[in-house]
Amino acid sequence: MxxxxxxxxxxxxxxxxxxxxxxxxxxxxxxxxxxxxxxxxxxxxxxxxxxxxxxxxxxxxxxxxxxxxxxxxxxxxxxxxxxxxxxxxxxxxxxxxTGWRSHVLSVLDALSAQRRPLEDQLGLQDWMLEALSRGSVTFGEMVAATSLPVVARAHALHLLWHRRLGIDLSRPLGDHSLVWSVTESG
Missing domain, CATH: 3.40.1350.10 (Trna Endonuclease; Chain: A, domain 1)
Structure with a gap:
């Protein structure tokens, strides 16, 4: 916490x-x-x-x-x-x-799994942040902009947990979810 x-x-x-x-x-x-x-x-x-x-x-x-x-x-x-x-x-x-929307709990659980320090020896986080420098993109497009999209997913969740990226929690998180840089209004 x-x-x-x-x-x-x-x-x-x-x-x-x-x-x-x-x-x-x-x-x-x-x-x-x-x-x-x-x-x-x-x-x-x-x-x-x-x-x-x-x-x-x-x-x-x-x-x-x-x-x-x-x-x-x-x-x-x-x-x-x-x-x-x-x-x-x-x-x-x-x-x-009194309760939560079920997708909010699943998204927060997925994000919290990546809250610990995470070494980025491959520079995947920088690639994703660069992909967002021109504006919002989908989660799938953002991770696809890296050399290792499967590994980039864990780094993307890490960036989301630490609020370096933003998402709309009123919807489930998936490849079509819009992601933005926290410096952008979304």
Missing amino acids: STGRLHGFESLEERSLLVALDFAGTVVEVLPQPFRLRFETAEGFSEHIPDFLAVFHDGSRWLFDVRPGPLIKERDETCFAASGEAALAVGWRYSVV
């Missing part, structure tokens, strides 16, 4: 949020179960522990609860509303993560 530490998670849904936060690249700290919130409801007092508090480079904070949509019960909704009010009171953002 971009915080430089390992972070525990209690579910695959929480893991997915951590991968997405890591990909965002602007997180400096993630605190799991950051506090216990005690609040009053019509039925009496209740407690809730939010799942994560993310701290960003600009100092902003974002509080998260993670629960698959079909598993959210009425009590959860009350707890989430209380967490949202508490976050608002201190100037934080708040979200309940």
